[in-house]
Amino acid sequence: MYGINRRSVLLAGLGAAGAGALAACSSGSGSSTPALVSPDDPTVVAVERKRRTTGRTQHATLTAARAVLDLGGGVTASSWAFDGRTPGRELRLSVGDTLAAELSNQLPDRTTTSIHWHGMALRADMDGVPPATQAAVRAGGNFTYRFVADAPGTYFFHPHVGVQLDRGLYAPLVVEDPEEPLRYDDEWVVVLDDWVDGVTGTPDEVYAEIGHGMGDMADMGDMEGMEGMGGMDMSNTSMDSGGSDASAAPSGSGGISTKFMAMGARSRLLGGDAGDVKYPYHLVNGRVPADPDVYTGKPGRRVRLRVVNAGGDTAYRVALGGHRLTVTHTDGYPVQHRQADALLVGMGERYDVLVTLADGVFPLVALAEGKDAGGLALVRTGSGSAPTPAVRPRELDGVVMTASRLTAADDVRLATRKADRVHRIELTGGMGRYDWGINGRRFDMSNPTANPLLVKQGERVRLDFVNRTTMWHPMHLHGHTYQLGTDGPRKDTTIVLPKKTVSVHFDADNPGQWMLHCHNAYHGEAGMMALVAYQA
Numbered sequence: 001m002y003g004i005n006r007r008s009v010l011l012a013g014l015g016a017a018g019a020g021a022l023a024a025c026s027s028g029s030g031s032s033t034p035a036l037v038s039p040d041d042p043t044v045v046a047v048e049r050k051r052r053t054t055g056r057t058q059h060a061t062l063t064a065a066r067a068v069l070d071l072g073g074g075v076t077a078s079s080w081a082f083d084g085r086t087p088g089r090e091l092r093l094s095v096g097d098t099l100a101a102e103l104s105n106q107l108p109d110r111t112t113t114s115i116h117w118h119g120m121a122l123r124a125d126m127d128g129v130p131p132a133t134q135a136a137v138r139a140g141g142n143f144t145y146r147f148v149a150d151a152p153g154t155y156f157f158h159p160h161v162g163v164q165l166d167r168g169l170y171a172p173l174v175v176e177d178p179e180e181p182l183r184y185d186d187e188w189v190v191v192l193d194d195w196v197d198g199v200t201g202t203p204d205e206v207y208a209e210i211g212h213g214m215g216d217m218a219d220m221g222d223m224e225g226m227e228g229m230g231g232m233d234m235s236n237t238s239m240d241s242g243g244s245d246a247s248a249a250p251s252g253s254g255g256i257s258t259k260f261m262a263m264g265a266r267s268r269l270l271g272g273d274a275g276d277v278k279y280p281y282h283l284v285n286g287r288v289p290a291d292p293d294v295y296t297g298k299p300g301r302r303v304r305l306r307v308v309n310a311g312g313d314t315a316y317r318v319a320l321g322g323h324r325l326t327v328t329h330t331d332g333y334p335v336q337h338r339q340a341d342a343l344l345v346g347m348g349e350r351y352d353v354l355v356t357l358a359d360g361v362f363p364l365v366a367l368a369e370g371k372d373a374g375g376l377a378l379v380r381t382g383s384g385s386a387p388t389p390a391v392r393p394r395e396l397d398g399v400v401m402t403a404s405r406l407t408a409a410d411d412v413r414l415a416t417r418k419a420d421r422v423h424r425i426e427l428t429g430g431m432g433r434y435d436w437g438i439n440g441r442r443f444d445m446s447n448p449t450a451n452p453l454l455v456k457q458g459e460r461v462r463l464d465f466v467n468r469t470t471m472w473h474p475m476h477l478h479g480h481t482y483q484l485g486t487d488g489p490r491k492d493t494t495i496v497l498p499k500k501t502v503s504v505h506f507d508a509d510n511p512g513q514w515m516l517h518c519h520n521a522y523h524g525e526a527g528m529m530a531l532v533a534y535q536a
Contacts, residue, residue: 033449033450033451033452034454034535034536035535035536036449036452036513036533036534036535036536037457037511037512037513037533037534037535037536038536039123039124039125039512041511041536043457043511043534044123044124044511044512047123047509047510047511048123048148051096051148051150052095052096052148052150053096053097053098053148053150054094054095054096054097055096056094056096056097056098057097057098057099057100058091058093058097058098058099058100059100059101059102060091060099060100060101060102061101061102061104062082062083062088062101062102062103062104062115062171063082063083063104063106064080064081064082064103064104064105064106064107064113064159064169065080065081065084065106065107066078066079066080066106066107066108067079067080067081067084067085067086067168069081069084069085069086069168069198069286071195071281071283071286071287071288071291072286072287072288072290072291072292073287073288073289073290073291074291075199075281075288075290075291076198077168077195077197077198077199078197078198079167079168079197079198080107080164080167080168080169080197081167081168081169082168082169082170082171085168085286086168086169086170086193086283086286087156087168087170087171087172087191087193087285087286087310088168088169088170088171089171090171090172090173090174090189091157091171091172091173091174092173092174092175092176093149093173093174093175093176094175094176094177094178095149095150095151095152095175095176095177095178096148096149096150097148097149097175098146098147098148098149099145099146099147099149100144100145100146101115101144101145101146102142102143102144102145103115103137103142103143103144103145104142105137105138105139105140105141105142105143106139106140107139108139109139110138110139111139112130112136112137112138112139112161113136113137113159113161113164113169114128114129114130114134114136114137114143114159114160114161115128115145115157115158115159115160116128116129116157116158116159116160116478117145117147117155117157117173118155118156118157118158118348118476118492119153119155119156119331119332119350119481119492119493120147120149120151120155120173120479121150121151121479121480121481121510122147122148122149122479123147123510123512124479124510124511124512124513124514125512126145126146126147127478127479127512127514127515128145128157128159128160129160129478129515130160130161131445131446131448132445132448132449132513132515132531133512133513136161149175151175151332152175152176152177152180152332153174153175153329153331153332153333153350154172154174154189154306154307154308154329154331154332154350154352155172155173155174155175155332155350156170156171156172156173156191156308156310156350157170157171157173158170158310160515162203162204162525163203163204163206163207163312163521163522163525164203165203165310165312165521166194166196166197166203166206166311166312166313166521166522167197167202167203168197168286170191170193170310171191172189172191172306172308174189174306175332182304182328182354183302184302184303184304184354185301185302185303186297186301186302186303186304187303187304187305187306188295188303188304188305188306189285189305189306189308190284190285190305190306190307190308190318190364190377191284191285191286191308191310192282192283192284192307192308192309192310192311192316192318192345192366192375193282193283193286193310193311193375194277194279194281194282194283194311194312194313194314194368195279195280195281195282195283196260196277196279196280196281199280199281200259200260200280201259201260203312203521205260206260206277206522207522207525209257209258209259209260209261210260210261210276210277210434210522211434211522211525211526212257212434213431213432213433213434213435214261214431214432214434215432215433258278260277260278261276261277261278262274262275262276262277262278262313262371263278265370265371266370267315267369267370269315269317269344269369269400269402270315270369270370270472270495270497271472271497271498271499271500272470272471272472272498273370273431273470273471273472273498274314274315274369274370274371274472275313275314275315275368275369275370275371275520276313276431276520276522276523277312277313277314277522278371279313279314279368279371279373281375282311282314282316282366282368282373282374282375283375284364284366284375284376284377285377287377288375289374289375289376289389290389292376292377292378292386292389293377293378294377294378294379294380295364295377295378295379295380296380296381297357297379297380297381298357298381299357299358299359299381299382300356300357301356301357301381302354302355302356302357303354303355303356303357304328304352304353304354305320305325305352305353305354305355306350306352307343307345307350307351307352307353308350309345309346309347309348309349309350310347311347312347312520312521312522313347313520313521313522314347314368314369314371315344315345315346315347315368315369315370315472315474315495316344316345316366316367316368316369316374316375317342317343317344317345317366317367317369317396317400318342318343318344318345318351318364318365318366318367319341319342319343319364319365319367319393319395319396319398320355320362320363320364320365320379320393320395321362321363321364321365321387321391321393321394321395322358322360322362322393322395323355323356323357323358323362323395324339324340324341324355324395325339325340325341325342325343325353325354325355325401326338326339326353326354326355327339327340327343327351327352327353327401327406328352328353328354329350329351329352330349330350330351330352330403330406330489330490330491331349331350331481331489331490331491331492331493332350332481332492333408333409333412333481333489333490333491334408334409334411334412335406335407335408335409335489336406336407336408336409338401338405338406339399340353340398340399340400340401341395341396341397341398341399341400342395342396342398342399342400342401343400343401344369344400344401344402344495346472346474346493346494346495346519347474347493347519347520347521348474348476348492348493348519349403349474349491349493349494349495351401357379357381358381359381359382360381360382360383360384361378361379361380361381361382361383361384361385361386361387362378362379362380362381362393363376363377363378363379363387363391363393364376364377364378364379365391365392365393365396367392367396376389376391402495403484403488403489403491403494403495404484404488406488406489407487407488407489408483408487408488408489408490412490413483413487413490414460414483414490414505414506414507416486417460418460419460419461419462419505420456420459420460420461421454421455421456421459421460421461421462422461422462422463422464423453423461423462423463423464424439424464424466425438425439425453425463425464425465425466425475425516425530426438426439426440426466426468427465427466427467427468427469427473427475427496427518427528428440428468428469429469429523429526429527429528430469430470430471431471434526435526435527436469436518436523436526436527436528437526437527437528438516438527438528438529438530441527442526442527442528443517443527443528443529443530443531444527445529448513448531449513449531449533452513452530452531452532452533453516453530453531453532453533454533454534454535455508455532455533455534455535456508456534456535457508457509457511457534458507458508458509459507459508460505460506460507460508461505461506461507461508462503462504462505463477463482463503463504463505463506463516464501464502464503465494465496465501465502465503465504466501467496467497467498467499467500467501467502468499469498470498470499471498472495472496472497472498473495473496473518473520473523473528474493474494474495474496474518474519474520475493475494475496475502475516475517475518475519476492476493476515476516476517476518476519477492477493477506477514477515477516477532478492478514478515478516478532479510479512479514480492480506480507480508480509480510480514481506482494482504482505482506483504483505483506484502484503484504485503485504485505486505491504493519508534511534512533512534513531513532513533513534514531514532514533515529515530515531515532516529516530516531516532517529517530
């Protein structure tokens with residue numbers, strides 16, 4: 001994500017037009033920024049007092065440091081991680097518990113960092129976005145995040161500085177409901193990730209390459225004749241692509257380095273261009289397909305899968321061979337149950353599903369959408385040999401559930417109400433100059449409160465995401481959940497397809513300053529961000 005670093009300073013120096021703050025929308029602010037809500041504003045205090053609390057405090061220490069990670073199959077990666085593992089240790093709370101999580105920054109090279117609690121509607125000064133909501137935690141320093149977890153669901157946490165999200169610094173966070181209405185026998189948290197760090201390069205090296213853009217080569221990526229590639233028969237393609245290193249400047253590239261750049265990644269589900277980055281591995285719970293994570297259970301048992309996409313640039317099509325999925329939640333909020341063969345999960349999205357386990361050994365496959373690769377885990381409930389890493393269960397080609405096909409559960413659907421304020425969020429830029437932005441401008445984190453998207457406490461707000469680019473974008477709003485359309489699911493991250501418009505609604509009920517951005521780590525770093533700010 002976007003943070004103050006050498007690259008941000010360089011972007012700021014490229015010119016006011018290219019690195020200026022986000023333009024306001026249909027109800028935008030004027031040339032001068034009005035007074036904004038501060039962390040000690042009475043409205044913040046009032047909201048915090050209303051949060052339901054158990055009075056319990058759960059303590060955690062999270063040490064961000066260099067680590068040599070065992071990804072299985074003889075693959076090791078020198079990366080950064082929480083407490084020497086990826087994903088980091090799961091944090092699990094009950095609704096109303098207070099989390100007191102101390103971050104200890106032991107990262108090398110005087111690197112600053114933070115923790116963003118993705119999807120949590122917490123107080124803004126605990127949201128972990130330097131410098132908008134806090135100062136970055138300096139190397140050797142500590143910071144304690146303290147907030148009440150008052151909404152049940154599946155969440156995760158990660159840094160919000162630079163492209164640190166695409167290292168190993170992430171972990172799941174589950175908030176349990178003591179009055180959980182679902183009935184099941186067990187849970188399995190499934191964390192998906194696209195992996196480059198310490199194998200073929202680092203995320204900073206990836207951004208240094210793709211951030212130059214493709215120039216005239218970008219036009220080649222828009223050829224309509226390539227759009228069918230997302231539906232090709234990949235049954236003989238191995239998901240374990242290994243650590244092969246492509247030519248830095250192959251023939252026909254015009255001298256542009258393509259060591260990390262994904263060429264020809266196409267998906268019909270994603271409307272065309274599937275992603276920017278070529279990853280040597282795709283992980284499920286930190287393991288490569290050649291040596292997968294294994295869930296062991298018993299036939300007939302009902303299991304809740306909590307699926308988290310912690311990746312930087314990859315949407316996954318997820319299926320469990322031999323099983324159908326009952327979708328119960330997305331981004332922590334319940335939906336009217338729907339049956340599906342597979343899920344499409346964009347970066348930052350989470351889905352909860354129920355499965356009744358059959359007898360045998362079954363592949364859980366996370367197909368890297370449009371990238372001819374994927375991740376693998378296994379479910380073992382009986383005897384049988386494990387499938388090969390190249391397995392492609394037929395469910396991947398069955399009914400693929402997307403958020404647009406879901407409906408919010410009755411008890412979480414927003415009441416019908418006319419919008420008090422509308423913001424038009426045009427998603428702009430492209431691969432040619434890698435100038436991703438909002439409303440034609442790149443966000444400038446060195447001046448985050450310039451021309452914010454203003455809201456007021458108590459308003460119903462409509463955001464119209466208008467995608468003018470040829471690529472999909474998973475748009476994430478901090479501190480809130482919005483509803484897709486009038487009765488769609490409640491979410492905090494949603495896929496906006498190329499040349500399409502998605503309208504979402506939320507109630508401005510959590511005063512503060514909140515980021516709104518594309519959860520592709522590299523698009524966010526390039527400037528596809530905005531600040532949604534409550535007016536004092």
